[in-house]
Amino acid sequence: MPVKSRRKHTNNRDRHNSNKRTRFPGTAQTKRWARKLNILTWILLVWSFLFADPASNIYKPFIVLLILMPWLALIIVARTPGNFSSLIGTRNSASGKTEVDLSFVMPGLLLFCQFSMNFSLLRWSGIPAIHLTALGCAVLLGASALWTIRNISEKKIEKVLLLLLMLPYGYGTILATNALLDRSSPQIFESVVLSKRISNGYRSRIPELDIGPWGPQTEETRNIFVGYRLYEAMNPGDRICAYLKTGALGAPWYWIAPCSQTAQNPS
Secondary structure, eight states: OOOHHHHHHHHHHHHHHHHHHHHSSSHHHHHHHHHHHHHHHHHHHHHHHHHHOOTTHHHHHEEEEEEEEHHHHHHHHHSSGGGBBBTTSSTTTTTTBBBBBHHHHHHHHHHHHHHHHSSSOOSTTTTHHHHHHHHHHHHHHHHHHHHHHTTHHHOHHHHHHHHHHHHHHHHHHHHHHHHOOOOOOOEEEEOEEEEEEEEEEEEEEEEEEEOOOOOTTTTTTEEEEHHHHHHHHOOOEEEEEEEOOOTTSSEEEEEEOOOOOOOOOOO
């Protein structure tokens, strides 16, 4: 390459880097925060399925962190939007752009899984307030995300997919609020374990129990997701208790635990 041409190329590159630093101040620091947030998401993912215990003292802070993480991801993207790919998929893997997809989408899925596995609503129908509030929460986060990435993502399919992926976050957040802010005293109903099994889910094994009728549940309660500790402790024919509470948002919910122990209130 001729000297004059090489100098021109170097000057153009320096000018581009200078403009990039001017346009996106604090880029390096923001990228570091994005990487830290992604690492924290992986830690929470592992902890959620292996160590999360609703009776532990750190369970509430864990849930609060899951609720806040998508908003933290949006704040990071909003600060330097030119350095990020789409929130739900990298559009140019060779661009070197930072991704916060995992930190934005995964917390909602973990929230929904936690409250599907550890707590159960007595009924899903007849409580429109729960569904409307969950949808409102999902739309709020989705709309905030669409506004944040308005200059990043131009694909309509990505925007539709993003809104759909917000549904687990909406329901997980509302179920968490309904359970963890509930200050009512539980009603205790005795039942019996009918059977237990390990179901094969997507890349995971899920322990389940079937229990007999109890309290307002006049039929068998099947496919109750439980933790491995409770699953190993229970066998068909064992006594088990359901602890029923009214719900902070008016949606009755319950959890199951051995009757021989004083069950700690997870809320």
